[in-house]
Amino acid sequence: MIIGIAKGPGETPNEYTFVTPDTERQVKTSEFVYYEADVDGVLRQILGRVIRRLPLRLYPDSFLAHPEVDPAQVAASIGYGGGEAMPAAAEEDTAAAELFEIHVSIMGYHDAQLSAFVNPRIPPRIGWKIYLAPDAALTQVLNRVAFDWETGEAVQGGAFVGSLLSRPAFTPQMGANAGVPVVLDVRAITATHMAVIAGTGSGKSYLASVLVEEMMKPSNRASILVIDPHGEYDTLEEIRNADAFRAPASADTGYKAEVKIVPQDQVKVRVSDLTFYDLRFLLGAQFGLSGPMEYVLRMALDRVEGNRKDKTAWTMNDVYAALSYMQNGEEEAPAAANGGSQTSSVSSDSDLDAFLGPPDAGPQREKSSSRAKPDMQMRGSARALEWRLKSLFAESPNFDNVASIDLQEVFRPGLCSVLQLNEIDRRQQQVIVAVLLRMVWKARMNAAKDVGSSRDRLDYPVFILLEEAHHFAPANEDVVTTNILKTILAEGRKFGVGVGLISQRPGKLDSDVLSQCMTQFLLRIVNEYDQSSVAAAVESASHDLLAELPALSKGQAIVAGAAVNTPLSIRVRQRITRHGGVEPDAPGEWAKYFSAERSRRREVDSAGLPEGPPRGASRIYRKSSGRR
Numbered sequence: 001m002i003i004g005i006a007k008g009p010g011e012t013p014n015e016y017t018f019v020t021p022d023t024e025r026q027v028k029t030s031e032f033v034y035y036e037a038d039v040d041g042v043l044r045q046i047l048g049r050v051i052r053r054l055p056l057r058l059y060p061d062s063f064l065a066h067p068e069v070d071p072a073q074v075a076a077s078i079g080y081g082g083g084e085a086m087p088a089a090a091e092e093d094t095a096a097a098e099l100f101e102i103h104v105s106i107m108g109y110h111d112a113q114l115s116a117f118v119n120p121r122i123p124p125r126i127g128w129k130i131y132l133a134p135d136a137a138l139t140q141v142l143n144r145v146a147f148d149w150e151t152g153e154a155v156q157g158g159a160f161v162g163s164l165l166s167r168p169a170f171t172p173q174m175g176a177n178a179g180v181p182v183v184l185d186v187r188a189i190t191a192t193h194m195a196v197i198a199g200t201g202s203g204k205s206y207l208a209s210v211l212v213e214e215m216m217k218p219s220n221r222a223s224i225l226v227i228d229p230h231g232e233y234d235t236l237e238e239i240r241n242a243d244a245f246r247a248p249a250s251a252d253t254g255y256k257a258e259v260k261i262v263p264q265d266q267v268k269v270r271v272s273d274l275t276f277y278d279l280r281f282l283l284g285a286q287f288g289l290s291g292p293m294e295y296v297l298r299m300a301l302d303r304v305e306g307n308r309k310d311k312t313a314w315t316m317n318d319v320y321a322a323l324s325y326m327q328n329g330e331e332e333a334p335a336a337a338n339g340g341s342q343t344s345s346v347s348s349d350s351d352l353d354a355f356l357g358p359p360d361a362g363p364q365r366e367k368s369s370s371r372a373k374p375d376m377q378m379r380g381s382a383r384a385l386e387w388r389l390k391s392l393f394a395e396s397p398n399f400d401n402v403a404s405i406d407l408q409e410v411f412r413p414g415l416c417s418v419l420q421l422n423e424i425d426r427r428q429q430q431v432i433v434a435v436l437l438r439m440v441w442k443a444r445m446n447a448a449k450d451v452g453s454s455r456d457r458l459d460y461p462v463f464i465l466l467e468e469a470h471h472f473a474p475a476n477e478d479v480v481t482t483n484i485l486k487t488i489l490a491e492g493r494k495f496g497v498g499v500g501l502i503s504q505r506p507g508k509l510d511s512d513v514l515s516q517c518m519t520q521f522l523l524r525i526v527n528e529y530d531q532s533s534v535a536a537a538v539e540s541a542s543h544d545l546l547a548e549l550p551a552l553s554k555g556q557a558i559v560a561g562a563a564v565n566t567p568l569s570i571r572v573r574q575r576i577t578r579h580g581g582v583e584p585d586a587p588g589e590w591a592k593y594f595s596a597e598r599s600r601r602r603e604v605d606s607a608g609l610p611e612g613p614p615r616g617a618s619r620i621y622r623k624s625s626g627r628r
Contacts, residue, residue, distance in 0.1 A: 001132045003027060006035065006124035010103050016048070016123045018102050018130040019056065027102055029053060030545070030569040031166040032133040032142075035124040044109040046120060047133060047141065049566075051544040052103035104130075105542065107566055110141040117141075117566060135167060135180050142565055144185040158183040159214035161207070165556055165569040182570045184211075186220055188562040189519050190463050190498035193489055197506045197514075197534055198523030203554050205232050206579050207521055207572050208465060208502055212236060215463065216257040216416055218247035224416045226465045227433055231422035233467075234261050235580035239416065244576050260410065260417045264424050265397065269435050270404035272314050276301050278431050281480045283388050292381040293388075296326060300385075315401035316393055323389075326382035398424060398432060405436060407443055408455060411462050426471060433472055434480040440464070441488055444495040461496030469501035473513040482510060489516035507533040519561035524552040542567070 004020030004027070020027055027033070031050045036043055063071040108119035124130070139147055145158030152172025154160040163170035163179045170179025189211075198204035215222035216239055226233050237259045239245050245257035276298050283289050289297070304318040393399055410417040419436075421429045440462060446452035447459045466472060472481040488497050501517055503509050507529040514537040522538070525531050526549075535546050538560055545558060545567055552558070560567035592598060 001134075002129050003033065003132045004102065004130040006126055006128040006130055007101065008126055009123055010105075013121075013123075014106050014119070015051070016104055016106065018104065018124075020100055020102060020130070021098060022100055022102075023098075026132060027053065027100070028166045029548070032138055033102075033104060033130050034133050035128050035130050037120065037122045037124070039109065039120045039122065044120065045131075045133075045137075046109055046122070046124075047107045047117065048104035049107060050102055051105045051542070054101045054103070055098065056101050057099035105544075110565070115144060115565070135178070138164065138167075138180045142180070142568060143183040144188065144563065144565055145183045147181050147183050153217070154183045154214070154219060156219045157186050158219065159186050159189070159211060160573065161210055161214065161559075162557075162570040162572040165571050169571055171573075182559065182564070182568055184214075184519070184559070184563040186215060186222070186563075189500070190222075190461060190496075191493050192518035192562045193492065193498055193516060194500045194519040194521065194561075194563070195469075195514055195517035196500065196502045196521040196523070197525065197530075198504060198521075198557075199525050199527065199530070200504050201554070202504075202523040202525075202552070203557075203572065204502055204504065204521075204523055205467070206555070206575065207523065207557060208467075208500070209233065209236060209577065209579065210572060210575055211500070212416060212465065213239065213244075213576050216245055216414070218245070218255045221255060221257075221414045222416075223411050223413050223460055223462045224465060225410055225462065226416065226418045227421065227467055228418050229421045229429060229468045229471065231420050232580045233418045234420070235578040236416060236418060237261055238577040242576055255414060258412075258415045260415060262410065262417060262419050264420050264422060267398050267419055267421065267424070267432060268400045268403040268405060269398060269432050271316050271393070271399055271401055272305075273404060273435050273439070274399070274431070278434065278480055279389075282392060282427060282431055283385075289385075289388075290381065292378070293385045296323070296378060296381045296385055300326070300382075316389065317401070319389065320386055323382045323386040327379045327386070396425075396428060398428060405439070406455075407439060407458055411440075411458055411460075413460055430472060430479050430481050433466070434484055437464070437481065437484045437488060440497060441484065441492075441495070444497050448495050461498065463498040463500065465500040465502065467502045469503040469513070470505045470508040473501075473510040475508055475510050482513070485513055486510075486516070489513060506530045506537070509533070511537060517561075519563040520559070522546070522549060522558040522560070523556070524554070525549045545569070 003022070004018040007017045007019050010016050018033075027050060029050055029052070032047060033050065034045045034047045037046050038044075059071045059075060063074045106119055106123065108117040110116075111118045142164075143158075146155045147153075147158070147160065148155055152160075160181055160183050162182050164182060168179045170181045196204045196208050198207075212224060212226065212233075213236075214220065215224060226236070228234075239257050239259050247255035279297060279301070280289060280294060283293075283297075300319050300322040303322050304314045410419070421432065424432070440458065443452075443456060443458040444462070447457040472479065473485050474482075485499070488499055492498060499517075501509070501513070506514060506525070507527065511533070514533070520534075520538045522534060525534060531546070531549060534549070535543065538546070545560075548558065548569065555572045556569070557572060558567060558569055
């Protein structure tokens with residue numbers, strides 16, 4: 001379909017302009033057009049994206065002087081534009097009076113072998129015809145993975161996340177002739193990582209859930225772990241019963257997606273998986289640690305770890321025993337707790353010698369003959385450190401002497417696990433995530449090197465979706481998760497560990513971490529600092545496309561990077577499962593307070609009835625009491 005005539009070059013060598021009346025209002029910003037040119041003896045369709053729209057001919061200002069009078073009627077009365085003064089023809093006359101200059105950024109022709117656009121650097125000559133790119137052709141060249149028009153789904157390795165924003169919204173029920181479906185390359189997302197960046201309320205968790213849905217379909221059957229600090233992803237549990245996530249039994253086996261919601265009270269980290277830096281991070285935030293305390297903590301951990309061939313055998317009781325001897329010169333027999341060891345870690349002065357190091361270790365070590373008991377500074381530091389450790393772990397049910405997250409239980413192809421951390425302190429969340437990432441990284445390395453037992457390995461690639469990523473890799477702040485995240489983002493491609501970061505504050509996210517995500521989903525961002533952070537990290541999106549970020553509506557996004565052939569403005573498809581990140585309806589809840597049922601319930605509660613049913617009460621009473 002011809003929509004205009006080429007006018008000449010644009011502001012840069014990679015741009016051109018054309019003129020169009022655009023009476024049907026089809027040439028929108030971010031729309032795709034093309035012209036035909038001979039490239040090495042082959043007629044090619046050179047695709048381009050509309051980046052600017054400027055008016056050339058409009059009504060004179062005097063036609064607009066009286067708001068109560070339609071300017072089309074004024075134009076028709078003097079023969080401007082050849083229109084009639086009839087109301088039915090007024091809009092058509094207005095459109096006929098307009099003329100626009102459209103600026104286009106040249107993308108090039110699509111090379112199927114390279115799976116990329118090749119810019120021939122042949123701008124259109126004056127007078128060349130400009131065409132609107134058809135839906136089917138755009139679907140083929142914009143997406144890295146094919147779309148199955150018959151089923152309305154992406155083929156294996158693809159994720160159908162929505163449709164092109166400049167075209168009508170595509171739904172499978174509309175057929176192949178309406179809209180342009182956008183299909184992402186799941187392999188690129190999991191291998192080179194992704195980031196979802198958006199302002200509050202722009203739909204970032206909604207988009208992330210759409211991606212999870214696509215990855216859990218029979219065409220992908222992914223192994224996904226969602227780190228959920230706010231409890232927004234529990235509705236993904238509906239995947240279990242939805243037909244879209246099932247496949248009939250074939251020659252090998254059928255498929256049914258599984259979802260496991262792990263509540264915060266079941267998230268356990270074994271204390272022996274904590275490093276010195278983890279403990280220092282936890283203690284430093286709540287109590288503060290002096291230099292001598294850090295030194296004593298390191299010595300205690302070195303001792304209990306060094307005495308155990310099996311590192312997982314030591315417990316906090318062993319650490320307390322070592323600290324007790326450092327205070328008194330004799331061991332406190334530890335009480336068994338959570339499977340804790342009854343074995344002493346330091347039992348004699350000779351053990352203290354080994355604990356403190358050889359006699360020539362420098363000024364920090366005196367000969368054992370003069371150190372039958374630790375000096376006062378060490379006693380005080382050990383006593384204070386022991387008190388801090390006991391206070392910390394007494395209030396932290398997520399750290400256990402024995403229990404730990406079982407990777408085999410939360411990672412499996414066809415399983416999406418959601419770790420809910422919404423009632424856990426932020427610092428403890430960071431340590432839990434750091435331990436988990438280290439475990440996953442080690443398990444995938446063991447699998448790649450074919451070492452270790454089956455419980456120490458993950459024999460399949462995994463994908464970890466991390467909500468509120470700016471808490472786990474903040475800019476200009478040292479937290480325990482940042483380094484392991486950087487390691488996985490830099491080297492995870494070799495070992496099959498993919499990461500998806502979700503953040504509403506890209507300006508507070510570590511720039512090195514953000515720049516390692518090769519696929520970016522950008523939703524509405526208004527803050528100028530956040531916009532500049534995104535512009536610096538997202539290399540594949542042009543500045544004119546990023547300038548649209550404040551104007552995006554809820555459910556609209558810009559996709560750029562390795563998962564698509566070119567940056568796209570999309571409309572996110574509707575979720576199959578319910579959305580869990582919905583704000584509470586405060587006025588509605590306030591109104592319910594005055595309802596008759598709520599008033600009656602408050603009267604019953606204030607009457608002082610017993611909490612439980614009386615002895616011998618009927619089963620019906622128990623049920624009704626439970627409901628109340």
